[in-house]
Amino acid sequence: MIDLPITNMPDCTPGFPGVSFGLSCEGFPVARVGDHAFAMLPGHSGRHYLATGWKIGRPLPEWRRGDFYGHCGELADEAAFSAHVLEQAEHQREIQALGRRNTAPHVHTPWGSAQHSTTYAEGIEFHSTASHGGFRLSADRNRIVHPLLRADDGFYEEDCAWAAVALTFPELFTSFEKRCASETLKDWEPDAWEAIFATVLAHGESHVKDRRAFKLEHASDWIVISALRSDHHPGMTEVIATRAGRRDHGGEERRFLVPSPEYEAGRFGYVIDEARHAAYDGPSSFASWKGRTAA
Numbered sequence: 001m002i003d004l005p006i007t008n009m010p011d012c013t014p015g016f017p018g019v020s021f022g023l024s025c026e027g028f029p030v031a032r033v034g035d036h037a038f039a040m041l042p043g044h045s046g047r048h049y050l051a052t053g054w055k056i057g058r059p060l061p062e063w064r065r066g067d068f069y070g071h072c073g074e075l076a077d078e079a080a081f082s083a084h085v086l087e088q089a090e091h092q093r094e095i096q097a098l099g100r101r102n103t104a105p106h107v108h109t110p111w112g113s114a115q116h117s118t119t120y121a122e123g124i125e126f127h128s129t130a131s132h133g134g135f136r137l138s139a140d141r142n143r144i145v146h147p148l149l150r151a152d153d154g155f156y157e158e159d160c161a162w163a164a165v166a167l168t169f170p171e172l173f174t175s176f177e178k179r180c181a182s183e184t185l186k187d188w189e190p191d192a193w194e195a196i197f198a199t200v201l202a203h204g205e206s207h208v209k210d211r212r213a214f215k216l217e218h219a220s221d222w223i224v225i226s227a228l229r230s231d232h233h234p235g236m237t238e239v240i241a242t243r244a245g246r247r248d249h250g251g252e253e254r255r256f257l258v259p260s261p262e263y264e265a266g267r268f269g270y271v272i273d274e275a276r277h278a279a280y281d282g283p284s285s286f287a288s289w290k291g292r293t294a295a
Helices: 078-098 162-168 175-188 191-198 209-219
Strands: 019-023 029-033 036-043 048-053 101-103 116-121 124-128 134-136 155-159 222-227 237-244 254-259
Touching: 019 078, 029 078, 048 078, 078 175, 134 162, 155 162, 162 175, 175 191, 175 209, 175 237, 222 254
Parallel strands: none
Antiparallel strands: 019 029, 029 036, 036 048, 101 116, 116 124, 124 134, 134 155, 222 237, 237 254
16 A cells, blocks of 8 residues: 555546546545546555556545556656646547547458447548557548658558558647657657658657667677576576677577666666676576586
């Protein structure tokens, strides 16, 4: 049970119909936006994360952790939780104003037959299948998409490619969706973003650009590809590393011991500091290394 004050979280927020905040019976902050439920759940090391639920048919004070699922990102504090909930409320309100229409599924997509379809506008449809989903644009609509982002077949999957549709037809999307689309394109299509907007993304603005820079900077360094707590050296983490973190099984692998408190994989991998982390050839906790001779 966590002890977080919620004095700034009223039961009902003016200007956001259908939004309510409260505490669950287990003491964590919760909120309801229509049929959508949100919770600020405790994680590891004093951190908290956002979890979601759907149509919980009980009052907020009766909600439990088991009503929620998923890990929708870390939350810095209660204010961040409140901001996210209010953003979702505005998102739902804008969706209603956009007038999207559910239509009978009739399309075979690259991900299978559509089970649910929504029309955003003439020539712009979203289709969900048993496994995936995405947008389908008519030929006329597809020609409007920037060539650097255009899909020849007019299908744009829901993980990343959908952002090209939101960028091209912003009037059909909510403020929340447009922000997500911009972040998605910056993260995964930085070259296209920079060319389209004649800009240069700085460090921290693009996952792909940051990964490229990391690989370039550490092209000759030993980067961890596997790690576990050492059974033979308490307080240490035994790691396997390769040059530049390659995983092609053809290059040299080395083992190192890293103090457990300082080991953290990071975004692109843990870089071995050879001045402090000596190569290790002793008994291994890795099953794949047991019985192997030192290189």
